Amino acid sequence: MNPQFDQVGRQFVEFYYKVFDENRSGLAPLYRQPSMMTFEGVQLIGAEAIMQKLIALPFQKVQHVVTTVDCQPMLDGGVLVMVVGQLKTDDDPPHGFSQTFVLKNDGSNWFIFSDLFRLVVHSV
Amino acid sequence: MNPQFDQVGRQFVEFYYKVFDENRSGLAPLYRQPSMMTFEGVQLIGAEAIMQKLIALPFQKVQHVVTTVDCQPMLDGGVLVMVVGQLKTDDDPPHGFSQTFVLKNDGSNWFIFSDLFRLVVHSV
Numbered sequence: 001m002n003p004q005f006d007q008v009g010r011q012f013v014e015f016y017y018k019v020f021d022e023n024r025s026g027l028a029p030l031y032r033q034p035s036m037m038t039f040e041g042v043q044l045i046g047a048e049a050i051m052q053k054l055i056a057l058p059f060q061k062v063q064h065v066v067t068t069v070d071c072q073p074m075l076d077g078g079v080l081v082m083v084v085g086q087l088k089t090d091d092d093p094p095h096g097f098s099q100t101f102v103l104k105n106d107g108s109n110w111f112i113f114s115d116l117f118r119l120v121v122h123s124v
Numbered sequence: 125m126n127p128q129f130d131q132v133g134r135q136f137v138e139f140y141y142k143v144f145d146e147n148r149s150g151l152a153p154l155y156r157q158p159s160m161m162t163f164e165g166v167q168l169i170g171a172e173a174i175m176q177k178l179i180a181l182p183f184q185k186v187q188h189v190v191t192t193v194d195c196q197p198m199l200d201g202g203v204l205v206m207v208v209g210q211l212k213t214d215d216d217p218p219h220g221f222s223q224t225f226v227l228k229n230d231g232s233n234w235f236i237f238s239d240l241f242r243l244v245v246h247s248v
Contacts, residue, residue: 013168031203036196036197038206041192043196059225065246067244067245067246070165072162073160075237081239082162082242098244100204100206114196114204116194118192120208
């Protein structure tokens with residue numbers, strides 16, 4: 001298991017949301033052919049489908065404010081990351097969100113194998 | 125990858141919180157020697173340490189109300205699960221929570237390899 005898992009996860013989170021908020025098309029290199037994303041319950045497979053979804057999201061301004069980042073090592077050297085935060089889009093009030101990533105290393109770069117995103121909206 | 129990943133994840137979630145809420149010492153068989161838990165930022169390794177933590181949680185009544193469950197298959201046959209829900213303890217107001225599990229199968233039973241839990245509390 002990767003002893004640097006916490007540093008890897010935290011640096012990834014910082015980088016991911018910075019790129020997402022400034023120019024989300026720049027996230028493309030982080031997704032690969034086998035990457036899976038579940039975005040608000042919609043399942044997407046592969047970098048192309050995922051990037052189409054992210055780029056088509058209907059807001060102009062976006063800011064992720066991270067509240068907590070928790071990381072764990074995985075047996076194959078990957079890193080499991082759970083983020084809780086707030087999402088501010090355009091002039092809407094902030095929404096809580098939860099996002100989980102599985103990061104894998106291809107030998108020289110980290111990429112996102114698994115990505116699950118939910119806005120935190122409770123009915124009760 | 126396990127084609128039943130969604131069913132496995134959802135059945136697990138239903139079972140896990142039912143046992144947690146009724147008699148949380150009954151969760152012990154779900155954790156194993158290599159299991160990892162990050163509970164509100166505290167890292168625990170192994171079934172014994174995890175169960176000590178869960179049993180010592182300072183509430184008498186607890187109810188998990190699940191809002192969303194998202195599952196993805198993993199390359200080794202495991203299942204990645206992200207839960208968003210609300211936690212009601214004793215007579216306190218409900219708190220949002222986010223919990224991520226990695227489930228693995230030992231050949232006959234599913235167990236929790238990774239468990240990350242956070243109450244959703246934003247400072248802004």
